[in-house]
Structures are given as C-alpha cells and as structure tokens.
C-alpha cells in the first residue's frame with residue numbers, strides 16, 4: 308500500500324494523482340492522507356512543493372466534465388472524496404472514457420451527489436451571509452460569520468468581492484476566513500464563532516429591507532423553511548421578523564391586491580431607453596440598474612434582476628425576463644426554469660459558474676391572479692427601454708457565443724421576423740457576438756403537455772446547448 312500525504316486542495320491532489328497515474332498505481336494500492344499546512348509530508352510524493360514547482364506532473368486527457376466535477380467534489384468535507392476522484396480518474400484513463408455518462412454507476416452517482424451538496428452549500432453561503440459593521444483601525448469594516456458544510460470559502464469569496472466591491476469586509480468561518488480590502492482578496496486560518504461581532508445597526512437596516520421585500524402573497528411556510536433551514540437562522544437578523552410577518556400576511560395580501568387593481572395604464576412617455584453609464588465595470592452597471600425607472604415595470608417589481616456570471620465568460624445566456632422567484636431573490640434563473648437550465652447545462656458539460664446569465668428585460672412583469680403573480684410577456688416598448696442594459700452587458704462580457712433562450716431574446720437580437728422554431732440550434736452571426744445560437748426558453752419545456760413531449764423537447768434543448776458549447780470551444 309502506498310501512502311500519499313498532501314495538502315487537501317484540488318491542485319495538490321491533481322499533482323499527486325497524475326504522478327500516481329504515471330506510475331500505474333491502482334486505486335486499491337493508495338491510502339490518501341490529508342495533511343495540514345504545517346504537517347510534514349511523509350509521502351510517496353513530497354508535498355512541500357507547490358503544484359507549479361519542480362518537474363511538472365504529467366498530464367492525462369480526461370473529459371472537461373471530469374475537471375468541472377472534480378473541482379467541486381474536492382470541496383466536499385468527506386475524506387472519501389480523494390479516493391473516489393482517483394477511482395474515477397483511473398477508470399476514465401483505463402478504457403472507460405464514457406464513464407461519466409453512466410449516471411447509475413456507483414462512483415459517478417457518489418461524485419454527482421457530492422457535487423450537488425457542494426453547489427447547494429455555495430448557494431446557501433451566498434444567500435445567508437450577513438455582514439455586521441465594525442470599527443477596524445478607525446475605519447468601517449463589515450464582518451460576517453458563516454459555518455459552511457464544505458470547504459467552499461475560497462471558491463465563493465470572488466462572488467462576494469464582486470457583489471460587495473465597494474465595502475471592506477471579512478467572512479469568518481471555522482475553516483478559512485476571507486478578507487476583501489477594496490482591492491485584494493486574502494485568506495487566513497479559520498476562527499471560532501466567538502470572534503464574530505454581535506448585533507449592530509446593520510441588522511436594523513437588513514431587517515427593514517427584509518420586511519420590505521417580504522411578499523405575503525408568496526408565503527409557503529414549509530418551502531420557506533426548506534430554503535432557509537433553521538441552522539442558518541441564528542446568523543440572520545431577519546429571522547426574528549418571520550413570525551410577525553407571517554401573522555400580518557393576509558392583511559398585506561388584501562392591500563396589495565387593492566392597490567394593484569387601482570393601477571392606471573401608463574402614458575406613452577413612461578417609456579424611454581434606459582440611461583446606461585459609460586463604464587468598464589459590471590458592478591457599476593448592476594448598481595446603476597438598481598435605480599432604473601426607464602419603463603413602468605419597476606413599479607410592480609421587487610427589484611432589478613441584473614445578469615450574473617464571470618466578466619469574461621465565453622458563453623452568455625440571454626433569457627426573457629425574471630420570474631416570480633428571481634424577482635424576490637434578485638438573481639436570474641433560479642426558479643423552476645432556472646433549475647431546468649442548470650440540469651441541462653450540467654448534462655451538456657457546461658459549468659454554470661463559468662457562464663454569464665441575464666435577461667432581455669430586467670424587471671418582472673406580472674398580473675395578479677388570486678394570490679398568485681402571473682408572468683406577462685414584456686411589450687416591445689418594455690424591451691426597447693431595457694435594451695441598453697443587455698447591450699452594455701454584451702459589450703463588457705464580450706462572449707464568444709451568445710445563447711438566446713426563447714423568442715423574446717432571439718427577436719431582440721435578430722428582429723421581430725426571427726423564428727426560433729426554424730433557426731434553433733444553428734450557429735448564426737450578429738453584431739452582438741461572433742456566434743449566436745437560438746433555442747427555446749427552458750420554461751417552455753415545463754409547459755409541455757406530457758412526459759414524452761417533454762423528454763423530446765428536453766433532448767432538443769440539450770442538443771442546442773451542445774452546439775453552443777462546441778462553438779465556444781472552437782474559439
């Protein structure tokens with residue numbers, strides 16, 4: 308039995324695994340041992356060196372999907388993830404090149420479960436980190452406490468640096484702490500909860516904000532608790548508000564419905580093209596769009612839902628408009644259609660974290676039906692008013708491939724005579740991106756009348772995504 312001791316990061320595991328593979332050491336012959344920063348490396352492969360130093364480890368061709376999967380699985384807390392990843396790597400490089408397509412294979416299923424759990428944790432951290440204001444060296448600093456289920460702090464920190472770029476902040480966790488000084492991200496060792504600051508006036512601000520965005524018409528207590536498990540409540544200032552908001556919900560629904568019924572049709576001059584700042588910063592665009600009133604849609608919506616994703620993503624997805632859940636959370640494609648998109652992206656081998664996702668119209672357009680808010684198609688005036696925002700996103704992200712999800716997005720790019728049904732899945736040219744692929748909106752798959760049609764449409768959708776991926780890979 309060979310013992311491999313290594314610092315438990317994906318990069319360190321990758322170096323060790325490549326060398327083990329080169330020496331043809333089978334998975335059963337290896338005991339993987341995680342070591343801390345200060346522990347001596349006693350292993351077959353010395354771990355004191357950084358992955359970029361010394362002789363480079365040999366490379367073995369593996370599917371891109373494996374890399375994306377392995378990077379997330381490596382963040383899982385279970386020590387069994389390392390032998391699991393090596394088994395997958397071994398099998399992929401020993402004749403089972405299509406292994407990852409066999410979803411019922413126990414190793415593939417286990418890795419997929421780990422990946423899902425890590426993604427879930429990343430999402431929870433983004434949703435439940437709450438900063439508190441403290442004085443640090445005479446300056447304002449914002450500090451949050453979070454207890455992640457997995458080792459996700461370093462992977463998630465760039466998201467917070469982007470989202471809270473203008474603040475100086477620290478996120479403290481028992482594993483690692485992330486710090487942003489306005490320019491640079493840095494990391495230090497984990498700390499106990501006692502290091503986290505207590506309540507302050509930020510909590511009051513957050514509670515006011517939460518009470519404002521709380522939508523009484525959408526109250527589903529069970530779903531709410533599933534989405535916001537009680538273990539996170541002690542970090543959440545708004546948790547103390549929930550009982551009184553629930554109690555008050557019926558009265559607020561009634562008032563909301565009355566107000567909505569009393570709304571008048573807006574005059575024509577209520578629409579004008581959104582005024583977009585000259586900037587190279589997506590964060591500035593996003594912040595400015597929060598206050599956009601270029602068309603009447605902002606009046607009935609909770610907030611602007613701007614695009615999300617890396618600034619230089621090679622793939623950009625353009626949908627129609629945010630839905631009910633996106634409107635409440637402020638994030639694009641997180642509702643049922645977003646979940647279906649996630650699944651299809653995963654199956655197509657596209658990592659959602661690497662793509663930029665946005666909508667043609669940034670506010671949710673809806674009409675009340677009973678207690679529900681029903682989606683309404685944006686008008687050509689809504690789309691024209693909002694167009695400067697997605698054009699600015701396209702100018703900054705400069706994707707290699709733009710994927711139009713549905714007719715609204717495709718017609719915003721190619722004009723009103725464009726038909727998704729006849730042009731879908733083809734690589735098209737446009738002034739907005741070197742390559743454009745149009746396909747259906749994932750919400751249309753959810754509306755299919757029966758399972759057989761749904762499966763067929765889903766397969767076509769997947770095929771369109773694969774065309775887009777190939778176009779992006781070809782450069």
Ligand code: SF4
Pocket residue numbers: 581596599600601602603604605611668669670689692693694696
């Ligand atoms: S939908 Fe677009 S143009 Fe209209 S208010 Fe919202 S961001 Fe502005």
